[in-house]
Amino acid sequence: MNYKECNLGGNKPYREVMDGFLPKLEDFYKNPEKYNIDPFQIFGNLYYVGDKKVCMHLVDTGDGYILFDSGYSHNFSALVKSIENLGFDPHNIKYVIHSHGHFDHFGGGDRLREEYGAKILMSKVDTELLREMPERALLHLAPGKDDQICWPDETISDGDIIELGNTKVRCVAAPGHTPGTMAFFFEAKNENEKHKVGYLGGLGFLSIYKEFCRQYNLPETMCDELKSTVEKLWNEDVEIVLGNHPNHNCLIEKREYMIHNPSVNPFINKEAWKIFLSSIRERCIDFERRGY
16 A cells, blocks of 8 residues: 655745644643554554654563653653553663654653653754753743753764664664754564664654744754755665654554554555655755745
8 A cells, every 4th residue: 555654744834834833732732632542563573652643662672672752741641551551561661762852752751761760862962952052942832831851861873873682773863853863773573574664753844944943043954954864864775664743654544554454564665765755855845945
């Protein structure tokens, strides 16, 4: 089956995008249960534990778990419940890898560290940018009053390898959404099969508008950075594409298909990575043409 692998926005004026973003966020904070998704196995030791707003993925390495992103702080209990409903103990989360320095992706990190002993990782670039100007975390857009920056225990950089149990995660600098956004590559596996996973950890267009960059003292070349990231990642031999938000890889649609067609796994698709990256490139070109 064929999916359009990416739905990023970015074809509207900045203020229009913001006007649409904030009311939806307000509703999510008031009614988080509306946005829950039952956790599920994507393939082998790779699981989805996120919600309808933001993605979180768990990898069972056989020697503890790696969690990619920790979502919004106000929905922390739903994250923990999703992990437990899969039969996993949150106390066995060894690493939480935050893909970039925005509040909707690191919100549960502090509690995972305090309550379950997880170690928090995030890129050195985004960590330094947040220390220089904490407003870049966009916490002021959060309707909740208790949101705060989750500072990492360790920072990661281009080329680093995070190894735990049977899993090696290769970290690749992937600027665009933020200057310190990372991409991650590893193998998901069961006893008889394995597939390479690719996760580009940030690609929404809200943060590359020139007006946004001026507001947060960022280079106005972020769209060029994102295009360069596409070229950098193009030849990765990825079979399972993970999204940063569910619409980035049609996660909800794929899950529905999986439920009704249990003999087919729509997440395994050798063509999906290049479809996904092509969508980003095309949107960048349109974005620049419109002068945003």
